[in-house]
Amino acid sequence: MAGSAVSLSVGFFAVCASVFLGLMIGLFAGYFGGIVDRMLSWSMNLFWSVPAILLVVSVTIALGTGVQALIIGIALVLWVEMAQVVRHTVLSIRLKDFVKALRLMGLSHFKILFKHIIPGLMGPIAVLASTSFAEAIMLEAGLSFLGIGVQPPQPSWGNMIRDSYGYIIAGDSAFLAIIPSTALIVLILSFVFVSNGLKEMTDVKYDRSQRGTL
Numbered sequence: 001m002a003g004s005a006v007s008l009s010v011g012f013f014a015v016c017a018s019v020f021l022g023l024m025i026g027l028f029a030g031y032f033g034g035i036v037d038r039m040l041s042w043s044m045n046l047f048w049s050v051p052a053i054l055l056v057v058s059v060t061i062a063l064g065t066g067v068q069a070l071i072i073g074i075a076l077v078l079w080v081e082m083a084q085v086v087r088h089t090v091l092s093i094r095l096k097d098f099v100k101a102l103r104l105m106g107l108s109h110f111k112i113l114f115k116h117i118i119p120g121l122m123g124p125i126a127v128l129a130s131t132s133f134a135e136a137i138m139l140e141a142g143l144s145f146l147g148i149g150v151q152p153p154q155p156s157w158g159n160m161i162r163d164s165y166g167y168i169i170a171g172d173s174a175f176l177a178i179i180p181s182t183a184l185i186v187l188i189l190s191f192v193f194v195s196n197g198l199k200e201m202t203d204v205k206y207d208r209s210q211r212g213t214l
Helices: 001-030 034-049 052-063 065-094 096-106 109-147 157-170 176-202
Strands: none
Touching: 001 034, 001 065, 001 109, 001 157, 001 176, 034 065, 052 065, 052 109, 065 109, 096 109, 109 157, 109 176, 157 176
């Protein structure tokens, strides 16, 4: 139970940070286009080219090991996909007639973006956020298992599995590793099911094999 609190808190704050960062960057890149889009797209590709573990390790070297560094590192891994999806969606929305009408009415870019475009993005954002939550929990557990995530004595399913996986080979007290592993699998699957349910509710068709497309 204590390990679940760490996994959920790290996942929640990492996803919140990644959603905010990805939404803002993708929104400005897709709406303004031109040199703004090229510069922001370049930054997305730059972050996407860095392996997730290498990026998180770099953050932990700079900030030290702990929950805060882990949240920042995971958020820097997850924001790019959110930004790509938002950018691609806004690129098509900005060409619609209602956006042109709002511009002719004299509304500022700020009002158009935050009052009329963002509400239409809630479906894709909710779907991707739930999927990112599962990815964040999996990353936290994997990094803690490798010893660069949550550090003892703070409990985490990842370091529980790391400290106990030898019992599986020895055949004695294997439940010490099986229980946190099972809990981790169930939690990740839960968020995957939530994501699938949100896709059906919002009618979002997102193909993860084509990054940044809907």
